[in-house]
Amino acid sequence: RIAYINERLKKHNRDPSEFEISLFATMTIVNSQEKWDDLVARIINGYPEGNKPTREYIIKNHYVGFPEDIKEKIKMLENMGIKKVVLWLRRSDIEDSIETFNKKVM
Numbered sequence: 565r566i567a568y569i570n571e572r573l574k575k576h577n578r579d580p581s582e583f584e585i586s587l588f589a590t591m592t593i594v595n596s597q598e599k600w601d602d603l604v605a606r607i608i609n610g611y612p613e614g615n616k617p618t619r620e621y622i623i624k625n626h627y628v629g630f631p632e633d634i635k636e637k638i639k640m641l642e643n644m645g646i647k648k649v650v651l652w653l654r655r656s657d658i659e660d661s662i663e664t665f666n667k668k669v670m
Contacts, residue, residue: 566644586648591627592656603628631668
C-alpha cells in the first residue's frame, strides 16, 4: 500500500520524501489466552451478518494481543516506512495498560 502511495505521488510529480505516512489504530493488550480469544470473538461479532471477518483476518489486521504481538506489529509498520503511529488503548483487564505498553511494547 505504501508503494502504491509513492507511485501515485511520483505520477503527480510529488516527491515522496516530502510526505509522511502515519497511522491511527486502536489497540488492546491482553494478558491471557482466554481474554484474547474473547476479544477476537467480540470483534468478529461486531461486524454485520454476511460481512464477518475470519479469526485469521482479525489476528493479522487488528492491534490486539499480548505485548509481544503488538510489539511485532509495530515493528512491521516501522519496516514499511511508517514513521508516526497513534495508538488508542482500548479498555482492558490489565490494571495499567499504558504502563504495560511502555514497559513491554516500547
